Amino acid sequence: MNWGELKAAIAAYAHRADLAPLLATFMPLAEARIYTGEANTPKLRCAAMRQAATLADGTRPAGFLEAIKITPEGKPSEPLTYRPLAHMPCERRAFSWDGQTLVLSRDQAFPVDLTYYARLATPVDDADTNWLMDNHPGIYLSSMLVEVARWSVDEAMGAREASNYASAVTALNSAEKAAAFSGSLLTMKAAR
Numbered sequence: 001m002n003w004g005e006l007k008a009a010i011a012a013y014a015h016r017a018d019l020a021p022l023l024a025t026f027m028p029l030a031e032a033r034i035y036t037g038e039a040n041t042p043k044l045r046c047a048a049m050r051q052a053a054t055l056a057d058g059t060r061p062a063g064f065l066e067a068i069k070i071t072p073e074g075k076p077s078e079p080l081t082y083r084p085l086a087h088m089p090c091e092r093r094a095f096s097w098d099g100q101t102l103v104l105s106r107d108q109a110f111p112v113d114l115t116y117y118a119r120l121a122t123p124v125d126d127a128d129t130n131w132l133m134d135n136h137p138g139i140y141l142s143s144m145l146v147e148v149a150r151w152s153v154d155e156a157m158g159a160r161e162a163s164n165y166a167s168a169v170t171a172l173n174s175a176e177k178a179a180a181f182s183g184s185l186l187t188m189k190a191a192r
Contacts, residue, residue: 001137004126009141014148014157022151023144027122030143033165034132035065035119041166044139046176048131051118056111058102063118070095070102073111080108139168 001009011019037043045066053061054073070080083094085103094105095112104112120130133140142165149158 001133001140002127002129003123003133006123006133006137006140006144007126009137010144010148013141013145014152016148016152019148022148026144026147026151029147030140031119031122033143033146034139034169041162042169042173044132044169044172045117046172047179048135049117049120050115052113052115054111055102055114058098058104058110060100060102061114061116061118065117065119067114067116069115071113072108073113076113080104080112136168136172139165139172142168 007020007023010023011017033041034044049065050068051061051063055061067082069076071078072080078093080093080095081091083091083096083105085096085098088094088096088103088105091105092107095108096103102112102114104110120132121128123129123133142161145161146158146165149155149161
């Protein structure tokens with residue numbers, strides 16, 4: 001599904017023809033729900049959102065959502081540990097965040113390798129798409145319909161679509177966790 005098809009689906013599901021000018025406003029609100037979650041809905045984290053970068057300084061890469069792993073450059077088996085910023089002067093092999101800036105303990109130096117979750121490309125033109133729209137369009141659809149319901153003060157539709165959204169994200173997050181451990185079952189051999 002591309003952005004143009006999603007806009008048509010939103011209008012059809014909402015039974016409204018007056019939404020087109022508002023959809024560009026609803027998109028950042030819907031994506032905020034997708035990437036950060038809300039009190040009653042989980043945030044989305046999936047393998048398609050994983051990125052890697054080498055940071056020459058503490059500046060976060062564009063689209064950064066959440067760090068998965070930070071290591072000294074070229075040393076993937078030596079991850080640094082997160083510590084609160086106030087504790088950093090006393091820490092070793094650690095990192096913290098000072099607002100949007102990565103801070104390293106005194107025994108570490110840039111560059112570092114960062115594995116992180118990043119936002120997917122936001123569609124702008126009707127032909128635009130991204131991994132989530134291609135593989136799980138119901139997440140975008142239900143998230144956008146929550147915004148339509150809030151705008152139109154339709155509590156029944158809002159509750160229904162919020163439930164649909166939470167179910168879709170929970171299912172995808174669960175499938176991602178299961179895929180991380182897929183394959184043969186872990187078994188123990190009896191000692192002889």
